[in-house]
Amino acid sequence: MNDYILKMNGLTKKYKNHHAVDKVDLSIRKGDIYGFIGQNGAGKSTMLRLVTGLSFPTEGSLEIFGTDARTGLNDAQKRMGAIIENPALFSEMTARENLEVHRRQKGIPGRECIDETLALVGLTDTGVKKVKNFSLGMKQRLGLAMALLSDPEFLILDEPTNGLDPIGIVELRDLIRKLNREKGLTVLISSHILGELYQLATTYGIIHEGKLIEELSLKELDEKCRQHLKIKIDDVTKGATVLESDLGLTDFEVMPDKTINLYQHLDDVRKVSKTLTDNGLIIEHFARTGDSLESYFSKLVGGGRHE
Structure with missing residues (x-):
């Protein structure tokens, strides 16, 4: 039995001189919820179009x-x-x-699947309301219903939370988990909301400028999201100078919110706090914490690590 739903080997999509997807090797096992992470223009949508047959590769193989x-x-x-x-x-x-048209196009037997799928995505009560009067979130739900109508083994979702309110996002996440757990549905999902993927995916692929730069499990991601000291002080520029000159530290970064993430001296926090206060700095917040998926992703693609 083949344990893999999807395999790519050197998959490439080139438009003139631009590689939208560049020599990607990727594997998705049966039962995975594979979170596809990348900035806008990184190649996520192009990759999903190749998988679904909406586009065809320039080079490489797809299984x-x-x-x-x-x-x-x-x-x-x-x-x-x-x-x-x-x-x-x-x-x-x-x-x-809409679902009836889709059912006929796909050749799906019986109409029972329509009521079941509408209930599954929470659109049972829409009645005679036309889609042109739907909210963006309702349209996303209807699109999901169309994707689920044939009871697929492999579900591919490109930014499915667009237009959903926070409650809708939670409901969608719970639905995907339920389908994965109860039906063994394998899911490939891309999203710019990295925190949502962190709460859902079992495996992650990080794409940047068309290249798959890392592939890792949830456990591996947790291990790589390093522990650090989150420090908020009244003068962040002076604080960074003190960490370098007085303590000889280099493994830290100044965040956009003017806090400092310090990755050294985690076992000697008193020395760090005393050195800062001895230099006349006022400490407003000082706590040990871990990287978010967002900060780890930012570092991986060339974010603001202080060297």
Whole structure:
């Protein structure tokens, strides 16, 4: 039995002189929730378009469900559900009518799946309301319903939380977890809301300028999100100078909110605090904490580490 839903080997997509995807090797195991992280323009959407057959690679190979996508894409598509960019919806139709059109296009037998899927995404009560009168969040839910209508084995979601309020984001996260846990659904999800991926994904792929620069499990990410001292003082510039000149420290960074993350002397915090106060600095906050996914990602792609 093949444990992998998706494999890429040297996958490349080139537009003139620009590599939107550049020699990517990537593997997604059955049952994974794979969080795809990258800045706008990093190549996330292009990658997902290659997986779903909306675009074709310039070089490299793509294997889905153990079959080369060049010969088995049609069969693979029947086992996948996807939202790539904005879902294609008929604005003059209701949610139910949209799903009926989608059901017929996909050749999905029986209409029972429509009611089940509307209930699953919380759109049962939309009735005769036309999609043109839906909120952005409701449209996202309808797009998700279309992706789930065929009861897929592999779900691909490109920025699915766009337009959702905080409650909607939590509900979507809970739904994906439930489908993954109860049905074994494998999910590939990209999002710029890194904190949401941190609460959901089991594996992470970080893409930057078309290249997959790191692939790691949740456990590995937790290990790499280093512990540090979060320091807030009245004069951050002077504080940075004191850390360097008086304590000989270099492994720290000044954050945009004018706090300092110090990665050294975690076991000698009294010495750090005393040195700062002895130099006339007022300490407003001083606590041991760990990196967020955002700060780790920022460092990895060339963020503001102080050297």
